[in-house]
Amino acid sequence: MTARYPGSVITTLAVENYRSLRRLVLPLGTVNVVTGANGSGKSSLYRALRLLADSARNGAVAALAREGGLPSTLWAGPEQVSRSVRAGRHPLQGTVRTGPVRLLLGYAGDEFGYAMDLGLPKGEDSAFALDPEIKREAVFTGPVLRPATTLTERNGPVVRVRDAEGRWDDAVAHVQPFDSMLSEVADPQRAPDVLRVREQMRSWRFYDHVRTDSGAPARAAGVGTRTPVLSADGSDLAAALETIRETGDRDALAEAVDQAFPGSRIEVRVENGRFELLLRQRGLLRPLTAAELSDGTLRFLLWVAALLTPRPPALMVLNEPETSLHPDLLRPLADLVLTTAGRTQTVVVTHSRPFAAALGLAAEQYVIDLRAVELIKEDGRTVVAGQGRLDEPPWQWPAR
Numbered sequence: 001m002t003a004r005y006p007g008s009v010i011t012t013l014a015v016e017n018y019r020s021l022r023r024l025v026l027p028l029g030t031v032n033v034v035t036g037a038n039g040s041g042k043s044s045l046y047r048a049l050r051l052l053a054d055s056a057r058n059g060a061v062a063a064l065a066r067e068g069g070l071p072s073t074l075w076a077g078p079e080q081v082s083r084s085v086r087a088g089r090h091p092l093q094g095t096v097r098t099g100p101v102r103l104l105l106g107y108a109g110d111e112f113g114y115a116m117d118l119g120l121p122k123g124e125d126s127a128f129a130l131d132p133e134i135k136r137e138a139v140f141t142g143p144v145l146r147p148a149t150t151l152t153e154r155n156g157p158v159v160r161v162r163d164a165e166g167r168w169d170d171a172v173a174h175v176q177p178f179d180s181m182l183s184e185v186a187d188p189q190r191a192p193d194v195l196r197v198r199e200q201m202r203s204w205r206f207y208d209h210v211r212t213d214s215g216a217p218a219r220a221a222g223v224g225t226r227t228p229v230l231s232a233d234g235s236d237l238a239a240a241l242e243t244i245r246e247t248g249d250r251d252a253l254a255e256a257v258d259q260a261f262p263g264s265r266i267e268v269r270v271e272n273g274r275f276e277l278l279l280r281q282r283g284l285l286r287p288l289t290a291a292e293l294s295d296g297t298l299r300f301l302l303w304v305a306a307l308l309t310p311r312p313p314a315l316m317v318l319n320e321p322e323t324s325l326h327p328d329l330l331r332p333l334a335d336l337v338l339t340t341a342g343r344t345q346t347v348v349v350t351h352s353r354p355f356a357a358a359l360g361l362a363a364e365q366y367v368i369d370l371r372a373v374e375l376i377k378e379d380g381r382t383v384v385a386g387q388g389r390l391d392e393p394p395w396q397w398p399a400r
Contacts (some may be wrong), residue, residue, distance in 0.1 A: 008111035008200055009345055010315060011143060012393040016104035017075040018051075019044040022381040024400060025392040029371035031338065031363065032347045035356050036375035041382030045375070046208070046228045046349050052105050055116055056201035058183040061131050064103075069130030070120060077380045103132065104397050112151075112197050113140045115398055121177070133177035136398040139197050146193050151193045153398065154181045161191045208319040210234045210302050212295040214363075218302060219291045224268075224275030225246050228311040230302070237290070238275035240305040242268040248310035252339060256304050260332040266301070277301070295324045300333065307336050311345040321348065322355040335356035341368045 010028050015021045020041045036042050054060040067073050075275075079099065106115030117136035121129065137154040138145055152161045152172075159181045160170045170228070172191065175184045186195040210233065211217065212364040217235030227239040228247070244253050245268075257264055263282030268275055278287035290298060303321055318337070322330060330352070337346060337359060350356055356372065363370035 008109035008314065010107050012108040012113075014047070014104070014106045014108075014115070014395045014397075015045070015048045016102070016308035016397070018048050018103055018105070019073060019075065020377070020380065020382040021045065022075045022077065023049060024382060025373065025395045026373060026382070026384065027393045028345070028347070030345060030369040031341050031359070032345075032371045032373060033347045033356050033359050034347065034373045034375060035351065035353065038351065040375040040377055042349050042351065043319075044373055044382065046206075046317065048105060048202075049317055049347065050206055052107065052114075052116075053201055053204045053206065055105070055114075055180045056182050056198045058180050060105075060118070060180065061115070061134065061178045064118070064132055065128075065130040070101065070118070070132045074101065075381075100400055102135075102397075102400070104116060106145075106395075106397070107199075108140075108143050108393075108395070110143075111141070112200075113142070113145060114138070114146055114197050114201070115140075116180070117398055117400065119400075127326070128178075131178055134175075134180060135177075136400060137181050138398045139193050141193075144394045152181065152185065152191055154185075159185050161185070161194075203313040204315040204317065205306075205313040206317045206319070207232065207303075207306050207321070209323065210299065212298045212302070212324065214291075216298070218277075218298060219293075221274045223273055224270065229306045229309055234302050234305075237302060237305055238277040239287065240267050240309075241266055241277065241301070242275060242309050244305065244310060249308055253304060253308055256308070256332065256339070257301070257335050259335065260300050260329055261297070262391050296326050296329060299324055300329055301391060303333060303336060307340045312340065314345065314346065314400060316340065316344045317349070319349045320351060320354045322350055326392045327354060330355045331362070334362040338366050338368055340363040341366070345387045 009357050013026045013028055015024045021044050034042055034045060051060050051063055054063045064073055101120045103118040107113060115138050118132040119135045121131060121133045138150055139152040140149045141151060142149045157174045159173045159175060160168050161172045163169055173185050175181055182194060182198040185191050186198045188195050217233050218237040222235060224239040227243045229235045230240040257266055267278040267280055267287055269278055277290040279293060280287040360370060375382050376385045
C-alpha cells in the first residue's frame with residue numbers, strides 16, 4: 001500500500017535521558033507497534049512523543065514541570081557503565097557527572113527534522129525552579145542534523161535562520177528560555193521551514209485511555225456540531241460518528257461496526273440539536289443507547305470514530321487501545337488500525353501480545369509496512385530488543 005500522508009513521514013525518533021530512555025534511536029515505518037513487559041519503558045516512549053508534540057504548542061517546559069521538573073524526569077542511572085559492571089564483576093556505583101545535564105528529544109523525517117535540548121535553569125532566584133530551560137533547538141532537512149543541513153537553529157536566546165542563498169541571518173529573534181522557537185519564530189516569510197514543522201507537529205494526535213465508565217462523557221447525549229476530530233475525552237462521540245457518515249468514509253464505518261458486532265449498525269438520534277448515539281443490534285426490538293453499552297463495545301466505537309477521522313493527522317499515536325476489549329475484538333481493531341495506514345502514520349503502544357499478533361496478521365493481509373519494536377530493560381535502561389548500536393539509524397544532537 002502506498003501511504004499518502006497530510007505531512008512529512010517520521011523516519012527516526014530519538015530520545016535521550018528521559019526517564020528510562022537513556023538513549024533510544026528508533027527507525028519508524030508506516031505502522032509501528034511498540035510492545036514490551038510492564039516497566040520496559042513503553043509509557044516513557046509514549047510520553048516522550050507527547051513532549052515533542054507539546055513543544056510545537058510551547059508546552060514542553062510546562063509539561064515537564066508538571067512531572068516534577070528535570071530532577072524527576074531525567075535518567076537516574078550513571079552516565080557510563082563499564083564492561084566489568086555489565087559483566088557483573090563489579091557493582092554499579094555512582095559517578096561524577098562530566099557532561100551537562102541534558103534532556104534531548106527529536107525526530108527526522110523525509111522532509112524536515114527537529115531536535116530540542118532542555119537543561120537546568122540558571123542559578124537565579126525564582127519561584128519557577130521546576131521549569132527547565134530550552135538550551136538548543138534546530139530544524140534541519142535530511143536524515144541527520146549537520147551544519148550543512150541546518151535550516152534554523154537556536155543557541156540560548158538567539159535564533160538564526162538560513163536565507164535562500166544559504167547565508168545565516170543572525171538577528172531573527174531573541175526568545176525566552178521557557179519559549180520554543182517553534183512558537184516564537186514561525187514566520188512564513190523569514191522562517192517558513194519552522195512554520196511547516198510546527199504545523200506538522202501540531203497535527204499529531206494522541207489517544208490514551210479514553211473513559212468508558214458509567215460516568216464517561218461518551219455515554220451522554222450532547223450538543224452536536226460537525227466533528228471531524230474526536231475529542232480526547234470522547235464527549236463528542238455521536239457527533240464524530242455522524243460526521244464520518246455524512247462527510248467521511250461511511251462504508252468503512254459500517255464495515256468496521258459490522259465486523260466487530262455482526263449484524264449491528266450505529267444510528268444517531270438528533271433532538272433539539274442534541275446528538276445521542278444508538279447501536280441497533282440483531283435480535284433486539286430497540287436500539288441500545290450509549291449509556292447501555294458495555295465498556296468494550298463503547299471503547300471500540302470510540303476507536304472507530306478516532307481512526308476513521310475525515311481529517312487525518314500526520315501522525316496518530318495510540319496508547320494501549322486494546323484495554324477492556326474482548327479477545328474477539330482484537331482482530332477487528334487491528335483491521336481498523338491498518339485501514340488508516342494509507343492516510344496516517346501510526347504508532348501503537350501495547351502490552352498485549354495477541355493484539356500485536358493480530359496487527360501483524362492484518363499487515364500481511366493488507367500488504368502494509370509494519371515495524372514491530374520490543375522494548376526491554378538492560379541495567380535499568382530501555383533498549384530495543386535485538387538492536388545494537390550499529391543497527392541504529394544515524395543521529396546527531398545539537399552541540400552545546
